[in-house]
Amino acid sequence: MHRTIRFALPVAAAASALLLSGCANEDAPFGIEAGDAFDTDIPDDTEIPDMPEFDEDDLGGDTGDLGSDTGGDTGGTGDLGGDTTATSFDGDWYVDLTDTDNSHNLYIGGTTVMFIEDMGSEGDYCNQGTIDSAGNITLGGCTVYGSVEWTDMSATATLNGDGTMSVTWASGLQETYQNQYAY
Template identity: 55%
Template sequence: MRSSIRLALPIVATMATFALAGCADDDGHGTFGAIGGGGGEAIDPGDYVPDDSDLPSMPSDEGDTGSDAGTTDGGSTDGGTTDGGLGGGMSDGSFDGDWYVDPTHQDESHNLYILGTSAAFFEDLGAEGDLCDSGTLNGPNLTLGGCSVYGEQEWTDMTATLSLNGDGTLQVVWASGLTETYVNVG
């Protein structure tokens, strides 16, 4: 008798699960009706799209005593440009990208990765490739930091000035006078 109960309990539990899951919910379709089965009734497309009744109630704006933090005076107009006439972008993301001197031989190429005001410089990905992963960009001025030396020669150019060329390439003039043109691959 015991073995027959042991076999019957899982079957009863499974059947109860299916019976409960098939019960109608508040839209009348039941769990299986909402996913395309059951009842022979047409499914209401509104079942899938939330409406205002599905959203939590929000407090009203009545009594809001906050003030407008904006101004309408137009700001100052005596600043002029700050890019030194070099053209190109500032720290507005226009320098963003994955820049290589030689995009066809990336393992052997200088690489600048710029995102916003953060920059990383890879001398190359070989044995002699120093890495400066804490660079900052302030306008068109790049300052490298957090450099790790790999190989015997240390990369010593820690500052550069950047400008975008008309063809979309990036002109980099290092403090030593080295001038490089980078292509964005990303």
């Protein structure tokens, strides 16, 4: 039995190679015979039809005034204490920008909040927090690192005129954060 298998395997391999290469097969897949090259005949520009003329009347109505050529107020970083919409809280906020490894960190993007207690062994991490337009923060999806759990799951944030953000946690802890993106 072992002799039969030893003989059959090389025969099967040779037959597979011949079939895959398309030898002696006039009905090759996709109409490509072995050794055929791809068609590289590229039409010149006289064979390509012209594009239709653009007609502004076909836009479906007045598009309105899109603004002046001088631009407008883009928000920028000049007035970090501006209106209190959820996006105005956007940033990477730390209590101490000179020691970010040991500082509380609030990363806010839109209405999503991530909180990191610190980057040390006691640094709990909450990655499913939210913030609303009034600055109400709710933390969720927290993972405890170390022996002491971060228990403040809600806070109120207020943007200050100097570009900082004041946060008052449910426990009464008050902190002032600086936006790393602003410096």
